[in-house]
Amino acid sequence: MAGGTFTSQNKIRPGVYIRFKSTAGAGLNVGERGTVTICEPMSWGPVAQVMEIEAGADMTPYTGYGITAPQNRFLNEIFKGTNRTAAPSKVLLYRPSASGSAQATIKSGALTATAKYPGVRGNDISIVVTELTEPEDTFTVSTVVGGEIVDQQTAKTADTLAGNGWVTFSGTGALTATTGAALTGGLDGTVQSAAYSAYLSAIEPYAFDVMIYDGAESTVQSAMMAFIRRIADEAGVYSQLVASGLSNPDSRFVVNVGSGVTLADGTELTAAQATWWAGGALAGAKYNESLTYASYPGAVKASPLLTSSGYEEALRAGKFVLFADDGVVKVEQDINSLVTFTADIGEVFRKNRVMRLCNTIANDIYRQFSANYIGVVNNNEAGRAQFKAAIVGYLLDIQANNGIQKFDAEDVEVLAGESMDAIAVHIAISVVDSVEKIYITLEVS
Template identity: 65%
Template sequence: MAGGTWTTQNKVRPGVYIRFATGTGLGLTVGNRGTVAICEPMSWGPVGQVMTVVNGEDTTPYCGYPITDPGAMFLREIFKGTNRTAAPQQVLLYRPAADSAQAATGTIGTMTVTALYTGTRGNDITVVVTEDADDEGTFTVSTVVDGAIVDTQTGANISDLVANDWVTFSGKGAITASTGQALSGGSDGTVQAAAYATFLTTIEAYDFDILIYDGSDSATLTAMQSFVERMANDNGQYCQLVAAEMTNPNSRFVINNETGVTLSDGTELTAQQVCWWLGGAQAGAQYNQSLTYAAYPDAVAVEPVLTNSQIISAINAGQLVLIAENGQVKIETDINSLTTFTPEIGKVYRKNRVMRLCNTIANDIYQQFAANYIGIVNNNDAGRSQFRAAIVGYMIDLQGEQAIQNFSSDDVEVLPGNDIDSIIVNLAIQAVDSVEKIYMTVTVS
């Protein structure tokens, strides 16, 4: 189905075309947020595939490490949430191709053992082969990772063995004993910018709320920004990019982090690595929640430490910064990088809470109206009334969740479009923001 923004009623394909302007918006049944997409160079896992990692499940099959291991730190940070908002529900994880990546291997007699995937994680695998004391010529083959047995098989010949989640077996002849053959030669290789372009082509078919880029390549940053803007303007799929230290992206679809942190165990994360947590927090926060002053769990210090005037300058430049206060690291103010305001896209859109509301409304309309209205409902007074009633009910739900305020059914207007198969919806909404500035006067007498 087609989607995107519109200026004039000249669309060819059936679809849902949404235009946001200051003071106006659109909507239906309120959907859930909570999906992150990330292209992450890793030391294990399939290459060029989108894997869905659900919050709370074992991360080992996806990246080769449990969530508590430094090798899975990026997933652990993504799934942290904040002190007052939930973590994301899932991560769409993609491992890019890398030049010169190699799979670890080892040889036992005439048998070659090869790590299932390329990368240095394969160097942590050892294969132990012991002969059965009660059955001469039969061997137990154990695959060991970090000292733990992850697979056990028995056989007499190499052909009796099958691949497991960690290694494959090849060769001909009888199995021979080994007290332990460590695999070696595994390497991660180098990920080129072209691999990120391939990722963007692949991930376009998926629905997600936040795209994380934890690198610093300027060409890739530009490509990522162009991608999220195109997804909204051309495809009607609304999301935001979370990246770091960009040069004036000036976009409501881009959140530009400028701060690194230190965790309580002494681990130092760069501004790029902080995007893991920040992206997860942005995806997990709902359309009626702000992350201003939300705390980063387990973070104790920030880098750089900014002065008051530097923080003000950063905010005015559309940079999201973290501050350390009372032993906690917090988001100073939950903004995106938009700094140029127009009558169509006003200052209200620099707030990420407002963007979450707009993205939720837009994605709900795109998905739910497409399934239940396009090609089904008649474009007459009765059909348009049905359409209007659905929008009114949706907006009442949003108001009940304190996402909007002062809504009246009179704020919704559904009219015939220029063509026999089109309609125009005019809707006025007033977004609710969180209290961020308290001005107090104290009179002493």
């Protein structure tokens, strides 16, 4: 289904086309937020495919490590949420291909075991073959990972063994006993910039709220920023990129993280690594919630330390920065990197709460109109009234939940378009922001 933005009513493909503009001075349902995507180099897991990980899921099948392992730090940070907003509900994880990667393997007698995936995690696997007294010439073959048995089979010959979640078996002939043959040769390899292009192609069909990039390659940063903007303009999919160290991105679709943190256990995370938490928190927050002054669970210090003027400079530059207040790390202000304002894209769009609202409305209208209205509703007075009623009901729900204010039915206009199969929809909304500045005058007599 086509979608995206428009400047004139000249589209060829049937679709839902939406544009945002700031002013001077069947029904639709409010969809859920909370999906994050990240392309992360790893030491285990399927290569070059999108894996869907639900909050609370066992991470071992995806990354090769338990939830408390350092290798899963990025997922743990993504799923933290804040002290007052929910964590994301899902991560779309993609392991990029890497040049020079290799699967660990071992040959023990007639049996060859090969790690299911490339990476150094395969070197933690051992195969133990134990001879049984009954039946004769039969063996128990155990797959051991990090000292824990994860699979056991009974067989006489190598060719009768079935692969498991960790290794594949090959070979022919009778098995021979071994006290533990460790797989070797597993290599992570080096991820090239081209692997991120493959990721962007793979992730495009999926719906997500936030894309995280925790690297520093300028070519990858540029490609991801262009991708996020393109899928909004051409496909009608509205999301944000969360990254760090960007050079003047100046975009409401990009959040530029400028602070690292120290966690309570002493772990220090750079600003690039803090994108994990920031991306998850931004995705989990709803359209009527702000992260300004929301706290980062488990973080005790923010770095670099900034003066008051330093924070002002960072905010003017469109940076998402953190500060520490009595051992609790908080978001200074929930903003994106937009710093250049126009008549259409005004200063209001620098607030991520506003962007969450706009993205929620745009994505909901796109998905639900595409599914239930295009090619179904007549383009006449009655049909256009049906469109309007759906939008009005939807926005009244948004208003009831403090996303917008001062809205009534007259703020929605549905007109016949310039061609017989087109309609033009005009919506005026007044957004609700969170209180961020409190000015108090104390008069003492």
